[in-house]
Amino acid sequence: MADDALFEFLHMEIVSHVYKEHATREDIDRERVTCVSTLEAMGFRVGQGLIERFTKDCPSFKDDLDVMKFLCKDFWSTVFKKQIDNLRTNHQGTYVLQDNKFSLLTQFSSGKQYLEEAPKYLAFSCGMIRGALSNLGLEGVVTAEVSIMPSCKFQVVIQKL
Amino acid sequence: MSRQSNRATDSKKMNSELFTLTYGALVTQLCKDYENDEEVNKQLDKMGYNIGVRLIEDFLARSSVGRCHDFRETADVIAKVAFKMYLGITPSVTNWSPAGDEFSLILESNPLVDFVELPDNHNNLVYSSLLCGVLRGALEMVQMAVDVRFAQDTLRGDNVTEIRMKFIKRIEENMPAGDE
Numbered sequence: 001m002a003d004d005a006l007f008e009f010l011h012m013e014i015v016s017h018v019y020k021e022h023a024t025r026e027d028i029d030r031e032r033v034t035c036v037s038t039l040e041a042m043g044f045r046v047g048q049g050l051i052e053r054f055t056k057d058c059p060s061f062k063d064d065l066d067v068m069k070f071l072c073k074d075f076w077s078t079v080f081k082k083q084i085d086n087l088r089t090n091h092q093g094t095y096v097l098q099d100n101k102f103s104l105l106t107q108f109s110s111g112k113q114y115l116e117e118a119p120k121y122l123a124f125s126c127g128m129i130r131g132a133l134s135n136l137g138l139e140g141v142v143t144a145e146v147s148i149m150p151s152c153k154f155q156v157v158i159q160k161l
Numbered sequence: 162m163s164r165q166s167n168r169a170t171d172s173k174k175m176n177s178e179l180f181t182l183t184y185g186a187l188v189t190q191l192c193k194d195y196e197n198d199e200e201v202n203k204q205l206d207k208m209g210y211n212i213g214v215r216l217i218e219d220f221l222a223r224s225s226v227g228r229c230h231d232f233r234e235t236a237d238v239i240a241k242v243a244f245k246m247y248l249g250i251t252p253s254v255t256n257w258s259p260a261g262d263e264f265s266l267i268l269e270s271n272p273l274v275d276f277v278e279l280p281d282n283h284n285n286l287v288y289s290s291l292l293c294g295v296l297r298g299a300l301e302m303v304q305m306a307v308d309v310r311f312a313q314d315t316l317r318g319d320n321v322t323e324i325r326m327k328f329i330k331r332i333e334e335n336m337p338a339g340d341e
Contacts, residue, residue, distance in 0.1 A: 002177040002179075002180035002181065002247065002248055002249065002272055003246060003247045003248070003249075005216075005219055005247070006180050006247055006248075007179050007180045007183060009212045009215060009216055009219075010180065010183055010184065010187070010212065011183065013208050013211050013212050014183070014187055014208075016211070017204075017208055021194065038190065042183070042186040042187065042190055043186075045182070045185075045186045045189075046179070046182045046183050046186050049178070049182045049185075049276075050178060050179060050182060053178055078179075079179060
């Protein structure tokens with residue numbers, strides 16, 4: 001059973017590595033986009049895998065809102081040690097998940113210091129959410145937004161097929 | 162200690178899987194980025210080193226071990242405290258060299274390789290190279306230069322996973338090395 005701290009250390013190092021690598025390969029303009037998409041893709045695979053294991057014995061979900069609630073409570077508690085603090089929706093496929101003390105940002109700052117670095121550390125988590133949703137049957141676009149750390153908002157837009 | 166409920170054990174298991182899956186995604190990405198396995202091994206080792214130099218502080222803060230007096234004590238602490246705390250396993254310490262400067266850690270199970278199979282075109286990949294780097298980095302921060310390598314690996318057909326650790330020298334007190 002791996003310790004919680006291990007994931008945080010590994011995540012930090014992965015972000016650092018991806019940015020170092022891409023800085024030496026691509027030109028600076030494209031650096032941001034490529035790094036974030038690499039991290040997001042890694043998170044996607046992990047999210048898919050986690051959900052497979054997690055929902056082995058669960059009954060199927062009634063609707064999208066049920067899936068999102070599962071994500072906010074069970075999935076979030078397992079992965080980030082707490083539940084989502086606030087879930088809002090426009091009932092037309094857009095959901096905003098607010099976490100007031102996001103576990104991957106608590107060590108950064110409790111305010112606006114290092115704000116520009118925060119998105120790097122959210123890409124992986126966005127990917128995880130997208131991967132989790134994908135294996136629960138929902139295609140979505142996930143973005144994250146931070147204004148004051150360690151609080152952040154994940155916006156999920158479900159694509160209707 | 163609080164009583165472990167079913168939820169808590171499930172939760173711990175999930176975290177273990179989170180780490181394992183993330184590590185797997187990392188190795189896959191590195192295999193895509195680099196042409197040969199040797200490069201991937203090197204990168205994993207480097208990343209492990211960077212993690213190790215930070216992990217040692219977390220370890221020292223959470224365990225209450227004092228300074229080790231010799232290499233044997235170090236080996237015991239690594240196997241019985243550190244591995245137990247971070248990976249939930251207790252490897253055995255064996256195969257001491259006559260000079261007492263080299264030993265093996267035998268892992269019956271390796272959490273990093275749950276769900277993992279090496280494909281045929283990656284025969285030289287030492288999947289768990291990160292561990293070598295972590296051990297090396299952590300010990301360097303407590304003034305010990307060591308050489309760490311995998312002598313046996315279940316992913317490559319061996320029965321157990323064996324990590325061989327060799328003491329090289331004591332490092333003089335100086336500023337910590339930066340990230341490689």
